[in-house]
Amino acid sequence: MLRKRSLGLLRNVFAWVLSLLMFIPLLLIVLNSLKDKIHANTMSMALPRKLEWSNYSVVIKEGKLISSFFNSLFYASVSTVLGLLLASIAAYVFARNRTRLNRAMYLFVILGIAMPINFVTTTKVMQLTHLMNTQLGIIVLLAVISIPFSVFLIYGFVGSVPRELDEAGIVDGCSPLKLFFAVVLPLLAPVLVTVAILNFMGGWNDFVLPLYYLNSSDKWPMTLAVYNFFGRFQVNWNLVSADIVLTTLPVIVIYLLGQKYIISGMTSGSVKG
């Protein structure tokens, strides 16, 4: 009994150690974002003596954070909506009408989960479609790379929506398109929320696409802006920290609000639900 209890205690201590190990680097940044330049230089865990909120206003001005915030928001939200539409309608047809062709196309699409992007030749396609260095280009690419995993998740879910509802819709005289948008899509809400949150975070966190395909700084999202800011202000860790906090805050907020959906989405497919 005693042994069991001490084992339980040990497990709980271990859980706290792990949580701290994951949290300390993040806390380090928050603490130093509130120090003055000299004290932030050593990047220690010491508490700030005086809270330098001004770091944040400096960063917002110098790092062009307002415009890059709205760029990130724009890229992440529009690409999420576009990707969601493209993925859900395809997954719906693949799952409902299991012809050979649909089966093959489903496999072809989810093969994209493994396929790497050829960033070099994508430039060619971007030039041909006049999307190089445009905001639309980033949105299209973000939406397209989200398709394979989204189709995989939604395809699995469509199977659990009873087909009788489709038949009822047809009897009521729905057109195929209306059947999808008015009857089926609302029923897919749980999986769509999960996919939307994952894709939004993916779009927000993305750094590589703008690195390759956006050269004007007024189109940069927050990730690229913070990286550039780091290059210019390396010695001012207080400012860099404040910039990091502001870049990360939106994802952390979304994560804390939607963690149930995020964790289930990121682990689904792996464990049968």
Next chain:
Amino acid sequence: MLRNKTYPFYFTWPTLLLYAVFFVVPGLIGFYYALTDWNSYSDQINFIGLDNFKTLFSSGENYVSYIVNTLKFTVATVVLKTGFGLLFALALNEGIKFKGFHRVMIFMPSIIPMLVVGLIFKSVLNPATGLLNESLRSVGLDFLAQKWLVDVHWAFKSIIGVDTWKGVGYIMIILLAGLQSISRTYYEAAEIDGAGAWQKFRAVTVPLLTPALVVTTVLNLLYGLKVFEAVYVLTNGGPGYATDVLYTAIFKEFSMGRYGVGTALSSLLFLVMTIVGYFVVRLMAREEADH
């Protein structure tokens, strides 16, 4: 026939078209451009056969070491994330208070942009003032303090360490979900048969956790082969070229305007990963048939 009317194939055209044009086509035309001297200095693109590949594998160049680094990174992160993830999952499987809180904390690094994680650890791993070395010194372990990202012997290991820190929580959560789906009755039955802790682990846990372990391995494998940001932000391939991987090398070729060589590297990766992907897709399609 009615089905083709209710769920018409043309609904999928926009999806298939965009996916093909912006994802698959660049991959495929890569095999052609890999055989050309395409670059940013001239408008002409000439067919040069296998010259780019000869460059990649010639002894005067470092490309082979980038491939080796990519493989090293992949194997190391697969082993470390699976190993630690399993260990943590087993430790936290039962009897934990504030479970939800710990889950949120341990998963947190997975959702933060890799770019940000890289910047944070550039500070933490700073040889002079970084939190890691300072902590080691303060407990008298000075000899363990290294020049993490600067020393050739430590730079790549440090990148692997940071990446494991970021990714292990995700793997742990998947394995934890796998562990909790194992019915207690198996363990009770094994206990009645007189099995000890190790025997229960080997005869019950491992076999029933195998599907989850396969998934985490596949995820880590696909991620490892495609790694870019972790290396780019932490060392940008340095010191020298010691920590360059495929995707950072591709980006360097791209920045220098040597598109032909960049495409040749990309196409190698594309070929390998599409073959891996074929087996992954078969696995995923089979799992879903089982359910």
